[in-house]
Amino acid sequence: MAYDVTEDLDAFRAETREWLEANCPPSMRTPMKDNEIVWGGKSEKFPNPESRIWLERMGEKGWTAPEWPAAYGGGGLTKEQNRVLQEELRRIKARPALFSFGLWMFGPALLEFGNEEQKKRFLPDIVKGKTRWCQGYSEPGAGSDLAGLQTRCEDKGDHYLINGQKVWTSYADKADWIFCLVRTDTSVKHEGIxxxxxxxxxxxxxxRPILLISGESPFCETFFTDVKVPKDQLVGRVNGGWEIAKRLLQFERSSISAGGFGGTGGSGILGPEEYAKIHVGTDSEGRIADGDLRGRIADHKMYAKAFNLTVQRQTEQAKAGQQVGHTASILKYGAAKMNQDRHELLIEALGSEALGWEGEGFDKSAMRATRGWLRSKGNSIEGGTSEINLNVIAKRVLGLKDHQ
Known part of the structure; x- marks a missing residue:
C-alpha cells in the first residue's frame, strides 16, 4: 500500500504498529548474535524458520528498503514515515530482517546512475534478499590508490571480457553477484574506469577466502579469467565509472559509520560498562569501582552518542540529494577510531578473561570479545585507510597544502 506524503502520521503509526505486532515473529524480537545475521542470497542458510518468515514479510512490504520507490520493490515511504517505522521497529526490539551490501551501497548507487531496465531487474531482488552482492574494488596494487586499478575490461563486440584480480572482497565466496570497477582505457587513470x-x-x-588474525575469513581474493559479461550490465557510460565509484564510497563509509564494523565481536557480546562491572567490580553506589576506567567508558559513550547523531544528520542529507562533500572521510575515520577504542575498553574491562581463545575455562562471550578486538585492527584499513582519509580531510576540508 502506498502512502501519500500528506497522510496523517498518527494513522500511519497505528497501522504500522498493528502490522508489526501481527507479522514480526517472537524470536525476531530478541538480541541477535553474529551467527544469526541474515545476508540473503540464493544459498542463504537461515538460523531459524522465523528469520526466513521475517525477511519474506518485510521484503514483500518493501520495508527492508523503506524509502526506495515502490516501482523497484521498495516501501515508497516518505522520510517522515520511515522515521515512524524505525521508531516502531525499535519499540518492539525487532531484529533487522536483512543485512545487505545491496541495500547499503549498490542499491543507492544504482538508483542514481542505473537505467530503468537495470533498476527493475536488480533492485526488487535486493529488497527481498534474493540476491547477495559483493564489491569488487581493491586490488593487490590498488588499495588506498583505488584509481590505480588494473583489472582489464575489453570490448569484444557483443560482450565485455574481464581479466584481473581483486582483494579484500567481503564475502565474495558467498555472493551471487558483484559490482565491480574495471579499466576500460589504459591511457588515462580516473577517466579510464x-x-x-x-x-x-x-x-x-x-x-578464495583469506584467513584473518581473528580466526575468521570474511574477505576473499577474487580472480577473473576471461569472464564474459553482457554489455547491458555496464552501469552508466563507458569510462564513467569513477563518478559512480566515488558516490558508492560515500554510501559505504556512511554505512560503516552508522552500523559499526563487521566480523567477530560485532554483536552478541556485552559492552565495556557491563564487563567492567562483572570483572572489575562496583562500589557502594553500583558504579564501576575503578574511577579512571569508569571515566573513560563514560567519555566513550558520550562520544558515541554524539557521533551517531552526526551520522544520522549526514545520512538524511545524502538521502535528500545534497552533496555530502568529504564528510564521509571524516565519519569513516571517526568510526574506525571509535570502534577500536571500544574494543580496547572491552579488553581492559575483561582483565585476564581476555586471554581466552578457545577451549574450556573461559566465557564464550569473552572469547568473542577478544577475537573482535583483533578484528577491529582492520577498521583503520577497510573502506579507506585512516591515513588516506586524514589526507583528504587535511587537503579538502582544512585547505592545508603539501609540505614543500
Whole structure:
C-alpha cells in the first residue's frame, strides 16, 4: 500500500504498529548474535524458520528498503514515515530482517546512475534478499590508490571480457553477484574506469577466502579469467565509472559509520560498562569501582552518542540529494577510531578473561570479545585507510597544502 506524503502520521503509526505486532515473529524480537545475521542470497542458510518468515514479510512490504520507490520493490515511504517505522521497529526490539551490501551501497548507487531496465531487474531482488552482492574494488596494487586499478575490461563486440584480480572482497565466496570497477582505457587513470555488474557463477570467476588474525575469513581474493559479461550490465557510460565509484564510497563509509564494523565481536557480546562491572567490580553506589576506567567508558559513550547523531544528520542529507562533500572521510575515520577504542575498553574491562581463545575455562562471550578486538585492527584499513582519509580531510576540508 502506498502512502501519500500528506497522510496523517498518527494513522500511519497505528497501522504500522498493528502490522508489526501481527507479522514480526517472537524470536525476531530478541538480541541477535553474529551467527544469526541474515545476508540473503540464493544459498542463504537461515538460523531459524522465523528469520526466513521475517525477511519474506518485510521484503514483500518493501520495508527492508523503506524509502526506495515502490516501482523497484521498495516501501515508497516518505522520510517522515520511515522515521515512524524505525521508531516502531525499535519499540518492539525487532531484529533487522536483512543485512545487505545491496541495500547499503549498490542499491543507492544504482538508483542514481542505473537505467530503468537495470533498476527493475536488480533492485526488487535486493529488497527481498534474493540476491547477495559483493564489491569488487581493491586490488593487490590498488588499495588506498583505488584509481590505480588494473583489472582489464575489453570490448569484444557483443560482450565485455574481464581479466584481473581483486582483494579484500567481503564475502565474495558467498555472493551471487558483484559490482565491480574495471579499466576500460589504459591511457588515462580516473577517466579510464567503468562500473560493471556480473554473476559470480560466471565461468572464470574464482573467490578464495583469506584467513584473518581473528580466526575468521570474511574477505576473499577474487580472480577473473576471461569472464564474459553482457554489455547491458555496464552501469552508466563507458569510462564513467569513477563518478559512480566515488558516490558508492560515500554510501559505504556512511554505512560503516552508522552500523559499526563487521566480523567477530560485532554483536552478541556485552559492552565495556557491563564487563567492567562483572570483572572489575562496583562500589557502594553500583558504579564501576575503578574511577579512571569508569571515566573513560563514560567519555566513550558520550562520544558515541554524539557521533551517531552526526551520522544520522549526514545520512538524511545524502538521502535528500545534497552533496555530502568529504564528510564521509571524516565519519569513516571517526568510526574506525571509535570502534577500536571500544574494543580496547572491552579488553581492559575483561582483565585476564581476555586471554581466552578457545577451549574450556573461559566465557564464550569473552572469547568473542577478544577475537573482535583483533578484528577491529582492520577498521583503520577497510573502506579507506585512516591515513588516506586524514589526507583528504587535511587537503579538502582544512585547505592545508603539501609540505614543500
Amino acid at each position: 567503468s562500473f560493471i555488474l556480473f554473476d559470480m557463477t560466471s565461468p572464470g570467476v574464482e573467490a
